[in-house]
Amino acid sequence: MVRSEKRPKSPDEAAAKATDSAQQHLCVTLVPLFNHLETADQQKINQLVSHRHFAKGEQILTPDGEPQLVIVARGNLKVYQLSAAGREQLLRVVEPGGYEGESQLFGAKNADLFAEALQPTEVCVLKQADFQELLLRYPQLSLKLLELTADKMTAVEQQTQFLLMEKVEERLAKYLTDLQVATTSSSLTIPMKMKELAAYLGTTPETLSRKFKLLEEKQLISRKGSRVTVLDTEGLEEL
């Protein structure tokens, strides 16, 4: 479900208006939300966003922070919430071209949403007021946003299905088969750390490790590190 091998091609260093930290206008042209607009419009929008860089592990979005739309240009970030016990439930990983934080902009008070950089990450930040103005000014944006948000909701549904399946074994099996379908190959690479996959599947790294071993013993998969090969697709799907 998550791949991470895109690299933005070197941007032409023309006359970049140094608004903030003097970065290039990557985000606006890169992101599906904006890249269908005319160049002139994109440039206007670009003046409204601030480009920021985050090191691995830095918080980008917190519940008490200012409402803002965050667009990922490079790297990726994880979006998660904290359970009562303080355990982290990973919701999704946002890749270049993706965005996060729009729900707050719509007025939804999302009380416990965090976003954190998984790698050194370039993002563009759009403030609430500016974004609302944009939506009014470019009605096409609203439609596009609606479309993209619908996609996101589909992903969230899948995530909820994971947690509805009672056994970790089943969740892991489903995750692997989904990933296999996505890559159209029997050999695949887990796109995140085991610790994070565990959080994503709603379990602990320890249990995840045991389940991997169990699937290997059943000859359903083989694994070296995060490199997994599916040996028995049918057997895996039966779970």
Add this chain to the structure above:
DNA sequence: ACATTAAAAAGCA
């Protein structure tokens, strides 16, 4: 069936 805790083993910079 899992979580938790602790500790060893394996990776990585």
Add this chain to the structure above:
DNA sequence: TGCTTTTTAATGT
């Protein structure tokens, strides 16, 4: 080598 990630083992819910 020193820190982080992953695995193993023992014990608890």
